[in-house]
Amino acid sequence: MQDITLKPTTLRSAIAEGKLYLPAETVAMVRNGEVKKGDVAEASRIAALMGLKKTWELLPHCHPLAVLDANIDVSTHDDGLHVSAQVRTIASTGVEMEALTAVSIALLCAYDMLKPHAPAIAMRIGDIRLAEKKGGKTQFQRQSKTGSAAIIVLSDTVAAGRKNDTAGASVRDGLERAGFDIAAYDILPDEPALLRACVEKYVAANISCIITVGGTGLSPRDKTIEALHGLIDTDLPGFMETARAFGQARTPYAMLSRGIAGMAKNSFIATFPGSRKGAEETLAAVLPGLVHLIEVHRAQHSAAHQGGYA
Secondary structure (H helix, E strand, O other), X not given: OOOOOOOOOEEEEEEEEEEEEOOHHHHHHHHOOOOOOOOHHHHHHHHHHHHHOOHHHHOOOOOOOOOOEEEEEEEXXXXXXXXXXXXXXXXXXXXXXXXXXXXXXXXXXXXXXXXXXXXXXXXXXXXXXEEEEEOOHHHHOOOOOOEEEEEEEEOHXXXXXXXXXXXXXXXXXXXXXXXXXXEEEEEEOOOHHHHHHHHHHHHHOOXXXXXXXXXXXXXXXXXXXXXXXXXXXXXXHHHHHHHHHHHHOOOXXXXXXXXXXXXEOOEEEEEEOOOHHHHHHHHHHHHHHHHHHHHHHHHHOOOOOOOOOO
């Protein structure tokens, strides 16, 4: 199965639909309750609910999911039965396969119940499709250019050439994949004055997003937070609260990070931990909110926008 351990948990929903084409006389039997095997609509709804819960058992690459809401609709049309399924969950992956499975099983159930009442040549399952999907990457992360980004790595050993940077490079690559133009990728020793001067330079240049990597721990040289506190005009504590909660679910040490986030004039600043795993988890946790923040901030400064969140 695909690794989804770094995907954020969000409310996800999917709607699928499909149809069982039938002769008019068979449709009339369904409407009049004359089918030998019973209530076709109700049996199909029950079959759909049973089927969607087994999706992960039927499809080898599907993850087991706790389905939190499912609504199955079976309606009669002049040319057959129409089935739609809406499925919702709060998870790290979507429920489109659950919705599609529900529709497929419902249609198979109806087919089984109606095959004594219609010739096989006159019965056809078709038009199964995903009608809507919400809550994943396509909703919260845009693929168009988002803004500019600068990554600043704080490490005495990396700056001295005694160790290769992996954490900062991972953040850089992740932001680039999310649509950011990488304006800078700097490696500095753990010197507060150097860091502050570098960040001030990028704030003055209106860089959209400035991410520091390293210096958020408890050692005497970890002074990233102290260096940047005075630069932030508007604190955004929710970013790092989200990152710590995301990390804490994966390691017991995320609580030790002292990371901060906020706006400095037109630039967003956030301080990521220096380990590659910590940096990757932090980026995964905050990226949807970060992309939205940059888009809203850009809109608020356009002539056509009157302010406020959409």
